[in-house]
Amino acid sequence: MVESMARGVFEDGKHVVSELRIEAKTSSDYPPPPKPLLIATPSEEGEYPVLVFLHGYLFFNNFYSQLLRHVASHGFIVLAPQLYQVAGPDSSNEIKSVAATTDWLSDGLPCVLPTQVRPNLHKLALAGHSRGGKVAFALALGHANTSLKFSALIGIDPVDGMDKGKQTPPPVLTYMPHSFDLNMAVLVVGSGLGELKKNPLFPPCAPKGVNHEDFFNECCAPAWYFVAKDYGHVDMLDDETKGLRGRTSYCLCKNGKERKPMRRFVGGVVVAFMKAYLEGDFGDLTTLKEEPEVAPVVLRNIDFLV
Template identity: 80%
Template structure:
């Protein structure tokens, strides 16, 4: 496989399943009857449809965003042989993310009994190869879960923060604070990928703060990681540029005007999808070729990279 292929759609056909607590509503049907074990939160699941056993990724959406806004990104990752489970943690929320962390932990525990029952009969999740990822405030939640702010029955083996944010700025962290501002203080016992946006720390207009301000953004999260940790920053792209090309509704329209954006979303989304695939292949499947090649030659990425760091 050439490294460029991680930035393209993979070889697996993908089903996108929507699952609600207490009821089972799918965008695509499965041949297996629904499980009686209902998920704690609405789920969007992107899964390969062809036969096989696949690692699993739990993906946490950003603040006041919908999991459906990440449909294209989730399908990109799934097409390379991963099952992606994206809960909708809330519809409306305040600054405190402790309930988010609790809900993410409950969703993770649900995987043990619930996930296999809602997948196609020929698709098997490998929960011994489990990753956790999140975007923006969801990245903070992913770090919190990996750091043990809530207990889970399953063990994560890889952590991915996609432009993670821990508050409005340094000194104004939202509860619970995750950053300690002590270098290499995160005792994670797993590999970490941190993806940053070069424009995330730039104001879109004077009425709103930057979406990923200095002091609480990807740089700070990476600085507190221990080896092995990877840090990639897309120079000319913004905090929401990994979302779907079209995000509908009031919140979807707001995603175009609240944050400084790049010219288009597609390159950033392909980059995020590709680097997540490369990272999971390396740390969940033991194949580091694509990740090493990207480190050695950043120009193969579909975006210009400002930083490529490795601990």
């Protein structure tokens, strides 16, 4: 019975999901968002917690459509801004854009959701993948101010730089254990293959010294840490990512055999974590800690500070 409860978060939830695409343009009907948005939301009437999700470096938010829908199917509104089309090494503008998007939520989000769906902005989480994970941590650490308070932070294979294992501006890691003063619960998910090269021509996509291990080492309690042993840095993306950027996701990073198990794991552990820290239900998260074999991937590392 306990095992089946935990396995449930790795499967689609009970909610029918609607996918919305909101453009960043002037509208007389509602205040426009600062950036284009991809939103996955339950369709049924109700009030739901909200997750802001940040894409990885040079990726599109729609590369994560299956992951966003998985999380939304468990009763969460998930919105992913498209932070840029082209970007250099400095992520300062992205941090400001996420802050502006967060400030937009109070007035703008209720206007674009189905009329029967209500966001609960008192239960607000922030997540990011790769460079988006760095941006999420930077915002939580106060690199920009927001009018709303986040209650939970999630780094999905976060990376604080891609230049030979060095940080890119603005730096986030301090290399001092437990130095992050976040005042919120944190989940860090890592990929076991992310620190390995795909081939001699390209560096690892999540190199040691700036990756998930370093982010978790600087967290304070409460913090949770899971590393999927045989999966890579982009294995939580959709099964098929199209276009030139989509094709690069297959050839630049060392990958697992298929994306679905890693995506199911990431979606499930995110759901379990948010159920725990936004809704007070620790059942699935505790089961995953005590019985890691319920996960659809083999876990190399499990650690927690509570």
